[in-house]
Amino acid sequence: MTTEIRTRRRADALTKERIVEAAIAILDQDGEDALTFRALAARLATGSGALYWHVADKQELLAAATDQIIAAVLTEAVSRPRPQDAIRALALGVFDAIDAHPWVGGQLSRDPWQYAVLRILEGIGGQIQALGVPEHAQFNAATALMSFILGLAGQYASRPRACEDGMDRVAILESVAAKWAQLDPVEHPFVRQVATMLAGHDDREQFLAGIDLILAGIETGIARSGDANA
Incomplete structure (x- = not known):
């Protein structure tokens, strides 16, 4: 043989x-x-x-592994009855997946054309359509949400490098906040103001707040479009 x-x-x-x-x-x-x-x-x-x-190779394997994780997220998210809730569930699902599997963040940010990213775009796009966003505005609305989510992926992908010295998240943020607090108050009044909030903030809550801000803007756009067509 x-x-x-x-x-x-x-x-x-x-x-x-x-x-x-x-x-x-x-x-x-x-x-x-x-x-x-x-x-x-x-x-x-x-x-x-x-x-x-x-x-074929390691890259194909990473893409397939990432796609399996993201596919499970989307299956859970689309079960929500309201489009807004489905979008929130999808976004938080990706957040939690990256938190549980940090390598997913690296793969998503490294290859924006892979099938896992296409899955996310399709999932968001379907809910944008269900919200009643006018067709001419659907691409911008969907990609705004996509950009926010994939921006998180890139940020999370950098975390292992930021923690190579053994410092945990809170210690790192406290160190950054201390530096912000020492900035010139005339040139950086806002950054000094938010420095006290940096170390204690919750990443997941902050992320969802960002999703809600984008959704609020999308819904305002729908309302204005309806008024213009009335």
Whole structure:
């Protein structure tokens, strides 16, 4: 029996779903740098060659793992009866997914054309349509929400680098707030004012407040459009 035939038989025993689930386990446990085809093969008790029947490279694997996480978020969000609630659930679902799986934030911010991002845009766009946003304004409304959510992804992706020195989140924010408080009061009056709020703020609440501000603007736009057409 040739090596190629043995490898093919191992590949037939695998599925892409199993490979992606194993990849997610490695990513969650040890981070993106730990995800190699050798580590994945060891976890699945197979040869590295068998994996290539299902996944071309690490980038495809990261995209598939991210898509699986985001697909679960969207399934939960679309069950909400009101479009506003569905958008909030979708946004918070992405927030919580990135919080639970920091590598998802890195992947979303690194490749804005991957299918997981398309899923998010489709999910938001459907709810924007359900809200009654005029067709000419739907793209701008949906992409405003998308930009806010993916901006969070980029911010969260940078967190591991910010914490390399061992400081926790509160310690880092307290350090930044102390620096802000020392800024020139004439040049930076607002930044000095909010410095006292920085360390104690809740990221999730702040994120939802941003989503609500965007939704309020969208709803105001709908109302103005209705008045103009009345």
